[in-house]
Amino acid sequence: MAKQIGILTAGGDSPGLNAAIRGVGKAAMGAYGMNVIGFRDGFRGLMENRTLRLDGPVLSGILTIGGTILGTSRDKPHKMPMGDQEMDMTDVMVANYRKHNLDALVCLGGGGTQKNAYHLMQHGLNVITLPKTIDNDVARTDITFGFDTALVIATEAIDRLHSTAHSHHRIIVVEIMGHNAGWLALGAGIAGGADVILIPEIHYDVEKVAESILERSHSGKAFSIVAVSEGAISKQDAKIVAKAEKKLQKALDKGDKKARQKAEAKLAELQTWQVEGTVRLARQLEELTRLESRVTILGHLQRGGTPSAADRLLATRLGTACADLIDEDVFGVMVAARGDGAEPVPLDQVAGQRKVVPLDHPWIESARRIGTSIGD
């Protein structure tokens, strides 16, 4: 009997999602005669049973379109916002999966989605996932789709900022997404020829950053581009955060509710403060170097628009491999990119893990060799 499969996209959207939906859908229907439905807006659509039939016409013409035709959300099955409270809606999702007689649920997403998919797997669903995110921080895959497109966008932004920084003899601090991983800032920083690259994995020293800018200035280069990852943090600030985290841990160990609430409030305050880190950095650099500074926050521009050729290829490769694995009844895995191919990796090895930039990564070495300051 023909298999029935459901697909959903969850977490932040990213270029390449439609290419992946198309890859899974066309291969599942064309090669194996499966029936495919989509759930709208991530796990919320599965809970609310809002579906879209993914037949031939729906899957046509979407390869080049950014975002996701299914819509997405950051809702979690076990912590679903319902009115003014959060509820565990796992059982409702399991019931809807059964109602559609599904043989498999394909979840396309980043780290959070891998965790949520694993949760549903533990509740008896045949789950299979694909790694998507512009952050490239999903564990056990060579790369995620969405990353290449964002890399191209951020690199082009740095290219464009060069001419205006040069004309005005300014420092331009450009903030690049990536959550707590520095892949995007590091990759775009190197490809775009940034003079300073700051990533979350290496806590920076603002005085050293200023020194490197002044050195450039003294050698006749009166402008500098600082590519800073949104999660980058100075050595000084990292110490403050570590202290607050330690306090929280102590309160948790002791079971001290009051101290826990206080520590949580402090951490939340630090998080808000961290959001303004790039603006603060530019101000500090201006004070230390006496060079005029400006800030550009690329934000969601990095997630929008047409996917690059590399992302279309990757998403199609992983999507079609996913259909093959469903046909072989391989579930509870993420379809990881491995070399030129694809490889199933057990979800328990992916869920809850994050792939950050290793300190000895060749990209860091190369950046240092060409004289880029990494802020340490």
Ligand code: F6P
């Ligand atoms: O995970 C992708 C990402 O774009 C991160 O780089 C960023 O920190 C986050 O999502 C932003 O999330 P939202 O779109 O929910 O503001």
